[in-house]
Amino acid sequence: MTESEPVLTASPDLESVRRDFIEGMSRVAAFWGLPKAMGAIYGALYLSPEPLSLDDLVAYVGVTKGAVSTNVRHLARLGMVREEVRLGERRDFYSAEGDFWKVVKGVLREREKAEFDRALSTVRQCLDAVGAADHAPEETSLALHYQERLGQMQGFFSSLDTLVATVMRLDDLRHASLLGLFGKRVVPAGDGNPREGSEER
Amino acid sequence: MTESEPVLTASPDLESVRRDFIEGMSRVAAFWGLPKAMGAIYGALYLSPEPLSLDDLVAYVGVTKGAVSTNVRHLARLGMVREEVRLGERRDFYSAEGDFWKVVKGVLREREKAEFDRALSTVRQCLDAVGAADHAPEETSLALHYQERLGQMQGFFSSLDTLVATVMRLDDLRHASLLGLFGKRVVPAGDGNPREGSEER
DNA sequence: CAGTACGTTTAGTAGAAACTAAACATACTG
DNA sequence: CAGTATGTTTAGTTTCTACTAAACGTACTG
Numbered sequence: 001m002t003e004s005e006p007v008l009t010a011s012p013d014l015e016s017v018r019r020d021f022i023e024g025m026s027r028v029a030a031f032w033g034l035p036k037a038m039g040a041i042y043g044a045l046y047l048s049p050e051p052l053s054l055d056d057l058v059a060y061v062g063v064t065k066g067a068v069s070t071n072v073r074h075l076a077r078l079g080m081v082r083e084e085v086r087l088g089e090r091r092d093f094y095s096a097e098g099d100f101w102k103v104v105k106g107v108l109r110e111r112e113k114a115e116f117d118r119a120l121s122t123v124r125q126c127l128d129a130v131g132a133a134d135h136a137p138e139e140t141s142l143a144l145h146y147q148e149r150l151g152q153m154q155g156f157f158s159s160l161d162t163l164v165a166t167v168m169r170l171d172d173l174r175h176a177s178l179l180g181l182f183g184k185r186v187v188p189a190g191d192g193n194p195r196e197g198s199e200e201r
Numbered sequence: 202m203t204e205s206e207p208v209l210t211a212s213p214d215l216e217s218v219r220r221d222f223i224e225g226m227s228r229v230a231a232f233w234g235l236p237k238a239m240g241a242i243y244g245a246l247y248l249s250p251e252p253l254s255l256d257d258l259v260a261y262v263g264v265t266k267g268a269v270s271t272n273v274r275h276l277a278r279l280g281m282v283r284e285e286v287r288l289g290e291r292r293d294f295y296s297a298e299g300d301f302w303k304v305v306k307g308v309l310r311e312r313e314k315a316e317f318d319r320a321l322s323t324v325r326q327c328l329d330a331v332g333a334a335d336h337a338p339e340e341t342s343l344a345l346h347y348q349e350r351l352g353q354m355q356g357f358f359s360s361l362d363t364l365v366a367t368v369m370r371l372d373d374l375r376h377a378s379l380l381g382l383f384g385k386r387v388v389p390a391g392d393g394n395p396r397e398g399s400e401e402r
Numbered sequence: 403c404a405g406t407a408c409g410t411t412t413a414g415t416a417g418a419a420a421c422t423a424a425a426c427a428t429a430c431t432g
Numbered sequence: 433c434a435g436t437a438t439g440t441t442t443a444g445t446t447t448c449t450a451c452t453a454a455a456c457g458t459a460c461t462g
Contacts, residue, residue: 013334014343017327021351024323031316033234035450046354049346054409064452069410071450090408090460098350100357115232122225126218133214142215145250149299150222153247156301163368236420255439265422270440272420291430291438 018047022061037063038071042080042096051084051093079106105168112164120157126150219248223262238264239272243281243297252285252294280307306369313365321358327351 022043029039044060045052052060057068072094075081080103084093097103127150135143223244230240245261246253253261258269273295276282281304285294298304328351336344 013330013336014340014347017330017347020323020330021327024320024327027323028316028320037450047347047350049343063450065409066411066453067451073410092409098353100354104361115229119225119229122221122228126222126225129214129218129221135214139215142250146215146218146248149248152299153301160305238421264420266439267423267441268421274440293439 018044018060021047035071037061037067038075041068041071042075045081045094045096046098048095051095053091053093055091057094078110079103108164108168116157116161116164120154120161123150123154123157127154219245219261222248236272238262238268239276242269242272243276246282246295246297247299249296252296254292254294256292258295279311280304309365309369317358317362317365321355321362324351324355324358328355 022040025039025043025046026036027039029042030036040061040063041057044057054065054068054072057072058065061068072081072083076083076094080097081094082097084095086093097106127147130143130146130150133143223241226240226244226247227237228240230243231237241262241264242258245258255266255269255273258273259266262269273282273284277284277295281298282295283298285296287294298307328348331344331347331351334344
């Protein structure tokens with residue numbers, strides 16, 4: 001804590017709110033397998049009314065420049081922050097993408113998609129391999145079983161893929177559409193609360 | 202490789218298929234932040250026509266008993282495998298849950314739910330804190346900005362929560378319903394293929 | 403052209419997580 | 433009751449990842 005008064009000075013209240021929020025975003029990030037600092041940086045940017053410089057972020061988040069630099073670049077690649085260049089200003093400034101559906105889109109596209117395709121193609125290749133080979137008579141039933149299971153998984157992956165692709169299209173439909181869509185058709189239970197009654201942990 | 206002939210002996214073809222598949226599931230698991238061995242174990246169980254014992258799994262997956270023991274228990278907690286007890290048989294046997302939607306349900310319930318609630322309540326607490334405090338005049342606008350952003354995030358989390366809860370209810374509706382539901386209402390584009398043209402890797 | 407302000411890169415480090423090896427617990431079996 | 437088969441727990445090791453500290457590159461500034 002040798003730093004001499006960080007950049008912004010909100011009232012004690014707002015400051016603690018910001019700290020809590022940043023810490024919360026850290027936890028979320030960590031939970032999703034992303035670096036803690038990444039979540040913190042996004043949190044700081046998300047709350048800030050105006051774009052922040054790299055050193056601002058160092059002050060807010062408490063990690064070194066290098067870490068902020070790499071994390072902020074990663075966030076930009078995911079479409080979660082935007083880099084802003086100002087004329088007559090050497091520093092770069094960063095701001096958070098406020099539309100969370102865009103964030104989800106970015107993460108899904110960047111992170112899930114690749115591995116998803118790999119998994120799907122692995123299954124398909126296995127399926128092909130089973131179909132192509134001729135098996136000893138006592139193994140034909142095993143081969144058939146493999147085909148069945150692999151086929152089921154392929155089907156599931158396709159469905160999930162469709163689901164993800166569809167969700168990604170919801171970008172401009174916004175929440176209301178989504179909720180209306182789901183709420184009416186799928187849920188037969190009468191209570192207005194879509195969550196099951198599990199309030200506790 | 203000092204082991205003396207593992208339990209099963211499929212033809213070289215089926216064996217290699219199985220190996221590939223297991224390796225693929227390992228990758229999937231690793232990608233989702235789960236232990237590699239966990240994915241491998243599930244893969245082995247998923248392909249097997251009948252339940253496997255713990256030592257069978259050791260032979261298939263290539264990790265030690267201890268690792269299989271803990272991982273298989275974890276899988277059971279997630280609802281991804283079932284433990285089967287046979288009369289007059291000391292060993293336990295395990296089989297994979299073949300319905301993948303149940304798997305998704307299990308993972309979502311066990312893993313996402315808790316952290317999800319924490320995040321949401323963090324946001325709510327921050328929101329309350331901002332609302333409760335009285336701020337210096339020059340900070341009221343900042344406070345308002347915090348409220349707006351926090352409110353947006355809260356709304357998003359609620360929506361996402363509803364989405365997840367709804368997906369979890371699809372358990373018995375199966376894929377067709379889901380796809381029909383989505384395909385008709387949401388996607389206006391005419392082509393039958395829900396994926397963008399990315400067939401290659 | 404020396405000096406400074408920024409951002410990036412690199413080498414090294416610290417912490418976490420999953421695995422191995424082996425001890426342990428428990429229950430059947432002869 | 434000794435012996436064996438089975439699953440669990442524990443201590444220690446390995447491996448990976450995100451961070452720090454510091455060097456570096458580059459472009460402005462006086």
